[in-house]
Amino acid sequence: MAEPISVAIPIAPKVDLTGLPDKFSGQFFKRWQQRMKIWLTMKGLLTVIQVTRPEPTDTDPKTAEIAQWTERDQIGRGAILSALSNTLFDVYCSDSYTAKSLWDELDRKYNTEEQGLEKYSVSKFMRYQMVEDRSVAEQTHEIINLEHALADAEMKLPEKFLVMSIVDKFPKSWENFGMTLKHQKGRLSLDDLMIAISIEEEHRNQTHKMPVEHQSRANLIIRE
Structure with a gap:
């Protein structure tokens, strides 16, 4: 009886996939x-x-x-x-x-x-202008999200530039508040700006809810 023939079967190497990046789905x-x-x-x-x-040759397979x-x-x-x-x-x-x-x-x-999206993101950031009938805080978050898209495209903006860009995009009714921020002494961080916007917006909302005679009294107190 013939001896069985032993055939070596190559074993595929095991690869540790630990640390593999999150699955790419088409973005970033x-x-x-x-x-x-x-x-x-x-x-x-x-x-x-x-x-x-590698390509084999006649002399070297x-x-x-x-x-x-x-x-x-x-x-x-x-x-x-x-x-x-x-x-x-x-x-x-x-x-x-x-x-x-x-x-x-x-x-x-x-x-x-992505190169096309980068150009679109730059254009959208530069052209963005806040409007009167929406929350300034919400619109500020939209600008920050646009900046995040630029950062993902390796075009991260300096914080000071971003802060001043947001102030420049305030709606017309916020221009005086924006000028006050620009003339404020010391460095204005993005966190400081967000807090200032929230406080100012809350103050404006409360003022609009006051009866007319109370608004007049509040304005008088501010002027005094």
Whole structure:
């Protein structure tokens, strides 16, 4: 009876996915991209998004080198796919992608889209002007959210510039209050500005609720 033939079955290396960035779903690509680069670097896999497959030649088949590249490429590609949302995983899970080509395709698509969003965010921030019939505090939060979008695009504004920009965007009825803030001695932080706006808005709301004769008396007291 013939002896059974022993066949060695290669075991895929186990990769610890601890610390993998939150799944990318189509927004804030640059942030995800940088975190993914850090993760790949920590795992010694950064070259999988930098180096293409070695090409054999007639004199050098590079069998061992190609085998090593293939193993690392599968690990890197699997890690990148694991850091995508389910929707994007379904789009990019094709075996036709290597780790590098998958990385390059994501960069081509989402970096280009983000550049358009960056320009839109800058324009929206610059053009934003508060209106009279809405809460100034709420509109201030909207401006701060626009600044957060700029910060995500590596265009973070200095706090002093942001504070003065918000003051300049006050509605017309707040112009005198804005001038008072501008002439205030000492540095006005963003937190200080938010507190001042909340107090001023509360005061205005209470004044509007007063009977007319009480408003007149309150104005007289302020002038005195």
